[in-house]
Amino acid sequence: MARLRLGYTKSRSGCLRCKQRRVKCDEQQPCRACVRHNVECSLTASRSSSEPPSARTTRTASPATQPPSLTDRGRHLQPSTSKPLDPQLQANHLSPTSYTSPPPLTTNQPLGTPSDPYPYFAKFTPSPYPQPDNPLTTSWVSDLSLLHHFTTVTARTLFRTGATPKERKNLWKIDVPRIAFSPGHTFLLHEILATAAFHLAFLEPHNRGKYHVQATQHQTVAIQGVRIAVENITSENCHAIFAASSLFFISALAGARPDVKGMTVDDFVDVFLLVKGIGGVLDSASVDLKRGPFGKLFIPAAQEVVQPNLTLDRVMAQLDVFLERVRGLVEGDNVRAVVELEVGQLKMSIEKARATTLDPEYRVIASFPIVMTEGFVSLLRGGNQVAMALLGYYCVVVHATERGIWFTKGWGLSILQDIARHMESPWTEDSAWAMGWVTGYGAEQV
Structure with a gap:
């Protein structure tokens, strides 16, 4: 049985502008969002064209004479969703209100614009898309599930290079999540959840669609946050940026389905540009990176001779x-x-x-x-x-x-x-x- 959520009335009857902006519509005529932005509301337009004059006259009575709706009362019990999702959301507000399925990533998507200093992100950031008929609602519970999977399962599959076995294990299981919970590093937390979701999509083919939606949503927010962070790389945030960048490489490969849709050389080049672009940005922080938790990855393996391969x-x-x-x-x-x-x-x-x-x-x-x-x-x-x-x-x-x-x-x-x-x-x-x-x-x- 689906859980009830206080202050949330699910509806698909909102105005077109609110649907396009992916925000909650109060369904008044006109809705408050359209009034606030001084634009025509589709609810008013549709009613005007389909109802007789008498019905329209009755409905335009003063709002003061109408009892407050359930939607109005519920609005005081829930945070506003009228603003775009902030890349620097605090960890306790990590989940968007609802996740919507993005269009498939294709090679003909624009790879940024001339004014975009980081065009290599564009291929992996879906363009704005409309809501589906049945949006996949998620909550902090699903995010905790993804985080648990990352620390207990996914972390053991990543970057088995350098340092000792114990250090390699703790790096992604303990150190990276700790960095992600530091102030200003929410983008890394989103990318951790995206990687975990992609891993679950790989492990559970029957749930691939659900996990792919979650992964893409979290990755989109992570990229938005990294775009902001790389404008000012410091000795404090370079470790979070490096961790997110390493996981971007994984997500870029895991998010595709070579076994279902044959990938092309152009698809591969898009991944190359992502890795190369972020690597170039992080060059200035190489000294700080080697002194931090990721310095373990740069330690040569203890081996007297090169092993045959x-x-x-x-x-x-x-x-x-x-x-x-x-x-x-x-x-x-x-x-x-x-x-x-x-x-x-x-x-x-x-x-x-x-x-x-x-x-x-x-x-x-x-x-x-x-x-x-x-x-x-x-x-x-x-x-x-x-x-x-x-x-x-x-x-x-x-x-x-x-x-x-x-x-x-x-x-x-x-x-x-x-x-x-x-x-x-x-x-x-x-x-x-x-x-x-x-x-x-x-x-x-x-």
């Missing part, structure tokens, strides 16, 4: 072969220079990851987008064959992470399939090798 060994060998082919086949000096540099960046990411962590594949897929050049991104956006061939080798590493990471599931194969659809000779050889390795049909696999 079949996938990374083969990718490194194939990159050497690919580089020789680039030097012999690519005629344009600019394209050749960009791709040669990017091959070096990918190899360096692999070598550094293997030397500093026992989980090198994840470190590679998270660090390579940060050092990716603008020139290489432009080549990928333009469908350059050589650039996509190189991206295929990165996808092999992404696919290798699926053995232990839930949020990369399906991405490697899906992007490789998109690459293969557009690849032409002589670069089909590279995409064929990558596809063969991922699908298990590669002749060189042991």
Whole structure:
């Protein structure tokens, strides 16, 4: 049985303007919100066009002669919802009144405007959308459930790199939530809840729709808060921004459904730009980050020799072969220079990851987008064959992470399939090798 909520009368008969603004409408004619904003109310317009004059005359009697409605009395028992959701909501007012299902994220959504200093957020922030017929109502109870899931389950699946096993466990289970509850860091709390909801959507496919709605709502508010915070990065807030940024990367991958809707190279580039953009913003705080709780992630793993890794060994060998082919086949000096540099960046990411962590594949897929050049991104956006061939080798590493990471599931194969659809000779050889390795049909696999 649904729980009753004091001071809340659910209705779908509000005026169009209140629906568009996603605020509570008192359903008077005209409603108080429209009167306050000095705009025409659709309730008055619809009544005027459908009722006889006598009915309209009766209804325009003085408000003083009418008894207060249940809605009016209830309004004194609940906080006002006439204002947009504040990104810096206090923790005890975390839940929006109702969550509404956003439109699917697509590659043709605008990636910001020329005046937007952070355009890489736009792809992951749904545009304003109308309310559905059956909005999903949530409460602080569901938020507590998400927080519990994050600290007890999701935290154990994140960033198993650097420091000791106990420190890695406590970082996301204890340290990050503590940072999120600090004043001014509500955006991190929202992103924690978004990540937990995406994880539950992965674990419970039959409830995927419900959790995806919650995740998208929390992530939207988190991005709004981070947009404000990055305007003034300090030694106090840089840790919360770094934590939220790390979780944005996870959410960007987890929020898609490569197993249902094939993802494209453009989708992947959008994720790259998000990681690269936030990484660039945080460069100025690198010293403070290493001195704080996240300094544990920068501590090299204690290992005397680099451990063998079949996938990374083969990718490194194939990159050497690919580089020789680039030097012999690519005629344009600019394209050749960009791709040669990017091959070096990918190899360096692999070598550094293997030397500093026992989980090198994840470190590679998270660090390579940060050092990716603008020139290489432009080549990928333009469908350059050589650039996509190189991206295929990165996808092999992404696919290798699926053995232990839930949020990369399906991405490697899906992007490789998109690459293969557009690849032409002589670069089909590279995409064929990558596809063969991922699908298990590669002749060189042991």
